[in-house]
Amino acid sequence: MDRKEYDQLADELKPAGHKIKNAFYAFLYGGVIGIIAQGVLEFFMNFYDISQEEATPMMIITLVLASCLLTGLGIYDKLAQRAGAGTFIPITGFANSMTSSALDCKSEGLVMGIGSNMFKLGGTVITYGIVSSALLGVIRYVITLFG
Amino acid sequence: MSLRFLGNSLKINHVYIKSSGTVCGPLEHQGPLGACFDKSIQDYHYGEKSFEKAERKMLRDALDICLKREHLKYKDIDLYLGSDLMNQITTVHYLARELPRPFIGVYGACSGFALSMATAALFIEAGFMEKVVTMVSSHNATAERQYRYPVEYGAQKRETTTFTATGAVSTLLSSQPQPVRVEALTLGRVIDYSQNDVNDMGRAMAPAAFDTLMNHFQDLKRSFHDYDLVVTGDLSMYGHQILKEMLLRHKVDVVHYNDCGCMLYDLSSQEVFQGGSGCACSALVTMGSLYPQLREKKMKRILVVATGALLSPMMTSQKESIPCVAHAISLEAVE
Numbered sequence: 001m002d003r004k005e006y007d008q009l010a011d012e013l014k015p016a017g018h019k020i021k022n023a024f025y026a027f028l029y030g031g032v033i034g035i036i037a038q039g040v041l042e043f044f045m046n047f048y049d050i051s052q053e054e055a056t057p058m059m060i061i062t063l064v065l066a067s068c069l070l071t072g073l074g075i076y077d078k079l080a081q082r083a084g085a086g087t088f089i090p091i092t093g094f095a096n097s098m099t100s101s102a103l104d105c106k107s108e109g110l111v112m113g114i115g116s117n118m119f120k121l122g123g124t125v126i127t128y129g130i131v132s133s134a135l136l137g138v139i140r141y142v143i144t145l146f147g
Numbered sequence: 148m149s150l151r152f153l154g155n156s157l158k159i160n161h162v163y164i165k166s167s168g169t170v171c172g173p174l175e176h177q178g179p180l181g182a183c184f185d186k187s188i189q190d191y192h193y194g195e196k197s198f199e200k201a202e203r204k205m206l207r208d209a210l211d212i213c214l215k216r217e218h219l220k221y222k223d224i225d226l227y228l229g230s231d232l233m234n235q236i237t238t239v240h241y242l243a244r245e246l247p248r249p250f251i252g253v254y255g256a257c258s259g260f261a262l263s264m265a266t267a268a269l270f271i272e273a274g275f276m277e278k279v280v281t282m283v284s285s286h287n288a289t290a291e292r293q294y295r296y297p298v299e300y301g302a303q304k305r306e307t308t309t310f311t312a313t314g315a316v317s318t319l320l321s322s323q324p325q326p327v328r329v330e331a332l333t334l335g336r337v338i339d340y341s342q343n344d345v346n347d348m349g350r351a352m353a354p355a356a357f358d359t360l361m362n363h364f365q366d367l368k369r370s371f372h373d374y375d376l377v378v379t380g381d382l383s384m385y386g387h388q389i390l391k392e393m394l395l396r397h398k399v400d401v402v403h404y405n406d407c408g409c410m411l412y413d414l415s416s417q418e419v420f421q422g423g424s425g426c427a428c429s430a431l432v433t434m435g436s437l438y439p440q441l442r443e444k445k446m447k448r449i450l451v452v453a454t455g456a457l458l459s460p461m462m463t464s465q466k467e468s469i470p471c472v473a474h475a476i477s478l479e480a481v482e
Contacts, residue, residue, distance in 0.1 A: 080301025
């Protein structure tokens with residue numbers, strides 16, 4: 001059996017994916033995280049009587065803390081299996097990537113373990129986040145020169 | 148070419164299974180074969196500071212159970228062979244520090260069980276050794292860490308994924324007659340069908356299992372009908388369906404065939420996706436469930452085709468496809 005034939009055979013037998021179901025759960029879970037975040041934001045704004053701008057970082061920190069706790073308790077990865085992009089895309093996903101990496105490498109110590117591995121997964125987001133913001137900054141500058 | 152080595156296979160006459168020790172993890176204990184294993188651990192840490200140490204402790208337990216059954220001490224063994232999934236086959240090498248006898252580490256990914264058994268059988272069959280112990284282990288968390296993502300990372304696993312079994316198995320092979328013997332073996336070729344999805348091991352490994360099975364049947368002039376059961380190591384539900392279809396298309400009559408990855412867990416109720424994988428998967432099923440059945444003469448002869456995906460995460464990142472291998476051993480109840 002050649003490789004092409006094999007791929008055909010294997011594709012025929014491939015277990016069905018759940019794209020629509022996954023998209024639905026991602027929408028649902030992502031949406032719920034959004035609603036919770038909004039609730040937390042409103043709470044801070046009203047409770048401390050501060051502006052939205054001041055309350056936003058507090059809301060973000062609260063969500064990150066919750067995500068880290070859920071990761072440590074072994075709940076976040078179970079939620080993520082169902083939620084997919086719903087828990088991956090919000091900032092809670094980034095917090096989970098860092099906490100899980102740190103937890104995983106705890107056994108290798110503070111320096112060679114947690115210190116150097118914490119950004120193992122999140123590092124790529126930071127690297128390309130900075131690169132793309134620098135590029136966008138250049139584009140914006142060029143546009144303002146002509147505009 | 149040697150006269151005894153028929154193609155890729157060899158008939159074995161004087162190698163017997165004397166004793167075994169099996170330790171499984173929590174999910175394997177809850178599975179349909181849970182009661183077959185000598186010991187189970189309820190927590191992935193098993194009282195140790197790291198998962199790697201827990202895996203080693205599990206393997207030490209399996210070895211102790213295996214030797215205690217025959218009232219043997221570490222020093223009574225001629226040679227130890229071991230295999231696991233970690234880089235530098237860490238688990239077995241670090242355990243081997245405690246062994247006062249020579250040690251050979253072999254690596255064949257998830258095919259480690261059959262590979263170490265086959266190698267051990269060759270030493271005994273050649274008359275060099277009398278008692279050889281093989282040890283294999285895998286641990287879900289250590290494998291996840293090394294091959295996939297951090298254990299607690301929230302990545303959605305795909306439907307073709309397999310679940311690395313947690314367990315450790317030690318087997319004592321001997322030249323003294325016992326109720327069950329290693330009767331034949333087929334060594335596998337490394338096969339690569341240009342599959343590069345690390346979340347779909349069954350699909351990558353099925354051609355290797357097919358190659359070894361066909362070679363085994365051809366070399367020894369046998370078929371599925373010569374066995375009471377033929378099991379593949381960890382092709383999982385999807386992979387074993389592919390293999391079946393491949394065999395059917397080559398006009399091979401497939402009977403009494405199953406996959407250890409599908410036998411170790413209850414796929415309908417346990418969250419293991421397509422089924423189990425890892426060195427421990429084929430080892431636990433074979434030594435925990437099938438070997439006692441042979442000993443009690445409920446089965447006459449079985450073939451275990453342990454499959455292994457020889458991937459390196461580094462090569463996968465460099466967009467290379469996955470080389471795979473399968474080694475087969477035939478176990479027989481002695482008359």
